[in-house]
Amino acid sequence: MTNPEFIYTTYIRTTPEKVWNAITNPEFTRQYWGGYENVSDWKPGSKWAHVANDAARSVMVGGKVEESVPLKRLVLTWASPSNEADVSRVTFEIEAIEDMVRLNVIHGDFKPGSDMKEKISGGWPRVLSSLKSLLETGAALKVMSCKTCASAGAAKLEAAA
Amino acid sequence: MVVAEEDKVFKALADASRRQLLDRLRTKGGLTLGELCQKHDMSRQAVTKHLGLLEAANLVVTVKQGREKLHYLNPVPIHEIYMRWIGKFERSQVQALFNLKQALHQNDYDKS
Numbered sequence: 646m647t648n649p650e651f652i653y654t655t656y657i658r659t660t661p662e663k664v665w666n667a668i669t670n671p672e673f674t675r676q677y678w679g680g681y682e683n684v685s686d687w688k689p690g691s692k693w694a695h696v697a698n699d700a701a702r703s704v705m706v707g708g709k710v711e712e713s714v715p716l717k718r719l720v721l722t723w724a725s726p727s728n729e730a731d732v733s734r735v736t737f738e739i740e741a742i743e744d745m746v747r748l749n750v751i752h753g754d755f756k757p758g759s760d761m762k763e764k765i766s767g768g769w770p771r772v773l774s775s776l777k778s779l780l781e782t783g784a785a786l787k788v789m790s791c792k793t794c795a796s797a798g799a800a801k802l803e804a805a806a
Numbered sequence: 807m808v809v810a811e812e813d814k815v816f817k818a819l820a821d822a823s824r825r826q827l828l829d830r831l832r833t834k835g836g837l838t839l840g841e842l843c844q845k846h847d848m849s850r851q852a853v854t855k856h857l858g859l860l861e862a863a864n865l866v867v868t869v870k871q872g873r874e875k876l877h878y879l880n881p882v883p884i885h886e887i888y889m890r891w892i893g894k895f896e897r898s899q900v901q902a903l904f905n906l907k908q909a910l911h912q913n914d915y916d917k918s
Contacts, residue, residue: 649835649836649869649876649878650835650836651835651878652835652867652869652878652880653867653880653881653882654864654867654880654882655864655882656811656864749867751869769882770881770882770884770885771885773882773885774882774885774886774889777886778889
């Protein structure tokens with residue numbers, strides 16, 4: 646990433662396999678990420694989408710898988726389907742450190758004047774605390790009140806009108 | 807968060823200079839040591855020491871870019887503390903009080 650804007654880090658008492666699975670397995674993601682599923686075959690060049698687990702299956706964000714090294718590193722482009730020009734980049738880095746796993750989420754390479762930049766700050770800490778809680782205690786945290794989810798909901802209503 | 811990690815977070819936050827450094831990074835991420843030393847009365851050595859404690863508490867994370875180290879605020883440990891003590895049922899009441907306090911402070915500023 647040439648221009649990292651936000652870096653979020655959490656240490657989780659778990660294994661790299663579980664963290665990788667938590668990011669890439671839709672059944673796992675919806676448990677801690679506000680009910681949304683991450684869907685892709687996670688091969689470089691493939692599409693990926695962050696999808697609501699309901700009948701409409703509305704896509705909140707999505708993009709392309711740029712790099713995929715299972716259990717270690719995943720690089721995705723990140724854009725809302727309602728504004729695909731406002732694309733940015735997210736890197737997940739997974740590293741085992743003694744009996745813990747360090748997960749870095751780096752979000753950057755935003756376009757000038759990006760709306761997404763405003764929306765995502767605040768969202769990632771919620772998602773990462775919820776993921777940590779799920780992996781360490783088996784209980785996720787409520788994350789649905791985040792701004793991004795609210796604005797995605799608003800976009801859905803507009804599209805329906 | 808285990809007790810030792812939590813202690814590090816509280817100790818790191820229990821210092822006005824360190825909170826000031828976090829505030830700088832909240833406004834703008836990716837600052838170098840040199841940039842963080844500007845506008846501070848502290849010596850470069852003191853800033854380095856404070857940043858070390860903030861990094862150990864995982865409140866600041868760094869990336870290397872060429873010869874420089876860029877510093878970022880990592881609010882995840884603070885969010886974990888928030889989630890631990892503020893249950894989901896209390897969250898809206900706490901938010902309402904926070905908003906009220908902010909609105910009242912704003913009024914004071916407007917008058918002065």
